[in-house]
Amino acid sequence: xxxxxxxxxxxxxxxxxxxxxxxxxxxxxxxxxxxxxxxxxxxxxxxxxxxxxxxxxxxxxxxxxxxxxxxxxxxxxxxxxxxxxxxxxxxxxxxxxxxxxxxxxxxxxxxxxxxxxxxxxxxxxxxxxxxxxxxxxxxxxxxxxxxxxxxxxxxxxxxxxxxxxxxxxxxxxxxxxxxxxxxxxxxxxxxxxxxxxxxxxxxxxxxxxxxxxxxxxxxxxxxxxxxxxxxxxxxxxxxxxxxxxxxxxxxxxxxxxxxxxxxxxxx
Amino acid sequence: xxxxxxxxxxxxxxxxxxxxxxxxxxxxxxxxxxxxxxxxxxxxxxxxxxxxxxxxxxxxxxxxxxxxxxxxxxxxxxxxxxxxxxxxxxxxxxxxxxxxxxxxxxxxxxxxxxxxxxxxxxxxxxxxxxxxxxxxxxxxxxxxxxxxxxxxxxxxxxxxxxxxxxxxxxxxxxxxxxxxxxxxxxxxxxxxxxxxxxxxxxxxxxxxxxxxxxxxxxxxxxxxxxxxxxxxxxxxxxxxxxxxxxxxxxxx
Numbered sequence: 001x002x003x004x005x006x007x008x009x010x011x012x013x014x015x016x017x018x019x020x021x022x023x024x025x026x027x028x029x030x031x032x033x034x035x036x037x038x039x040x041x042x043x044x045x046x047x048x049x050x051x052x053x054x055x056x057x058x059x060x061x062x063x064x065x066x067x068x069x070x071x072x073x074x075x076x077x078x079x080x081x082x083x084x085x086x087x088x089x090x091x092x093x094x095x096x097x098x099x100x101x102x103x104x105x106x107x108x109x110x111x112x113x114x115x116x117x118x119x120x121x122x123x124x125x126x127x128x129x130x131x132x133x134x135x136x137x138x139x140x141x142x143x144x145x146x147x148x149x150x151x152x153x154x155x156x157x158x159x160x161x162x163x164x165x166x167x168x169x170x171x172x173x174x175x176x177x178x179x180x181x182x183x184x185x186x187x188x189x190x191x192x193x194x195x196x197x198x199x200x201x202x203x204x205x206x207x208x209x210x211x212x213x214x215x216x217x218x219x220x221x222x223x224x225x226x227x228x229x230x231x232x233x234x235x236x237x238x239x240x241x242x243x244x245x246x247x248x249x250x251x252x253x254x255x256x257x258x259x260x261x262x263x264x265x266x267x
Numbered sequence: 268x269x270x271x272x273x274x275x276x277x278x279x280x281x282x283x284x285x286x287x288x289x290x291x292x293x294x295x296x297x298x299x300x301x302x303x304x305x306x307x308x309x310x311x312x313x314x315x316x317x318x319x320x321x322x323x324x325x326x327x328x329x330x331x332x333x334x335x336x337x338x339x340x341x342x343x344x345x346x347x348x349x350x351x352x353x354x355x356x357x358x359x360x361x362x363x364x365x366x367x368x369x370x371x372x373x374x375x376x377x378x379x380x381x382x383x384x385x386x387x388x389x390x391x392x393x394x395x396x397x398x399x400x401x402x403x404x405x406x407x408x409x410x411x412x413x414x415x416x417x418x419x420x421x422x423x424x425x426x427x428x429x430x431x432x433x434x435x436x437x438x439x440x441x442x443x444x445x446x447x448x449x450x451x452x453x454x455x456x457x458x459x460x461x462x463x464x465x466x467x468x469x470x471x472x473x474x475x476x477x478x479x480x481x482x483x484x485x486x487x488x489x490x491x492x493x494x495x496x497x498x499x500x501x502x503x504x505x506x507x508x509x510x511x512x513x514x515x516x517x518x519x
Contacts, residue, residue, distance in 0.1 A: 152376065
């Protein structure tokens with residue numbers, strides 16, 4: 001594997017994998033313990049509207065995703081808390097709406113949409129350096145916000161009602177958390193694509209839960225798992241010339257299944 | 268409006284869920300050092316009444332004042348022990364972290380917990396005899412121990428009013444006795460309101476009793492009339508009074 005590191009695209013890929021592991025390691029823990037996997041999947045898929053917007057405006061699609069995913073996060077959070085619809089129904093509607101907007105905008109764009117598959121399924125081997133800089137900035141924002149609101153986020157996840165009684169603005173804070181999920185999705189799109197994002201948000205966090213009952217340790221451990229598995233996935237995808245995003249996800253899920261199986265047998 | 272002496276004043280409060288009334292024409296005054304038990308059938312609006320006092324449920328009509336202010340302003344003085352059973356026992360959080368949550372209102376955003384916060388949390392844990400379990404994950408404790416942790420969390424805020432929702436549920440009789448003895452001690456420092464569907468457990472210990480079944484029957488005392496109880500429980504209830512303490516028994 002060492003001789004691979006002489007290629008710049010491999011170094012970029014590994015760097016992107018590590019940056020992705022940091023954001024999904026931290027935010028994925030919240031997604032798993034607060035049990036908001038479905039709404040996270042919804043935000044991710046609805047973000048496809050942002051890809052369409054990027055193509056339509058002729059800008060870097062990632063820059064289209066950034067505002068669009070934040071907008072989907074805010075509207076999903078708001079609708080799921082305030083509307084009279086059941087939460088999962090409201091999320092399901094917005095999920096499909098965002099994707100549909102994306103499909104219409106792509107079809108309205110004259111000419112052929114290059115790299116569309118890259119945004120849907122990821123291709124970590126083609127990450128340009130400019131996107132790595134963007135990932136670095138988003139990671140820094142995520143770390144800063146989580147550091148500032150750590151105790152409030154913990155209370156919000158554990159017992160939203162009690163947090164409210166103790167003066168935490170639970171609804172606002174929940175929206176902040178959903179926005180962090182949106183930022184994480186932007187970081188992850190290059191790595192695994194919109195469709196597979198949910199795997200990186202759940203598998204490393206779920207695995208780390210098996211080893212510790214402390215939220216901070218869970219975060220550190222899932223960052224480590226994410227980094228190891230994404231590097232492994234990159235290597236395998238290069239070796240067998242298969243799509244990197246799907247390989248990373250399969251490596252993660254295979255390890256998790258094996259671990260659960262072994263644990264199930266031994267207990 | 269000068270109601271400073273009164274802890275809670277509720278005037279003609281109505282609460283509707285989807286136009287179905289849950290609380291009707293509630294009038295209630297809770298005074299300093301009151302130890303009030305509110306009994307009633309499940310679904311009679313007991314938890315909702317506590318949530319009205321906490322400002323978590325907005326009444327469709329009526330006035331609620333807590334320490335002379337709105338519940339949103341005054342809830343920093345309220346300790347709340349929610350119905351236990353609503354927790355995710357798999358949640359990765361330690362006893363210490365849970366009890367510190369009781370201090371959230373005392374530290375600002377962006378700040379770590381202060382030394383004062385930690386001292387208050389330690390005191391609360393000590394009071395509940397749970398210091399040795401400080402670093403344990405909450406889900407790994409027994410039901411009774413978890414219950415103590417949630418009371419410690421409420422006490423960590425040094426409340427002037429303590430609200431307990433079905434506190435006796437899920438703990439065995441011996442621990443219940445200890446628990447009520449603890450409340451006896453606490454009531455010198457704060458007003459206490461506990462709601463329960465179980466008349467017999469509550470009535471022995473509290474100083475005042477109210478009945479709630481959408482409407483509240485309360486005479487600022489431990490006296491309940493047979494009519495009150497019948498209106499609350501919709502079945503014949505017999506009152507047996509042997510002087511003090513009162514025993515209220517239900518006949519089935």
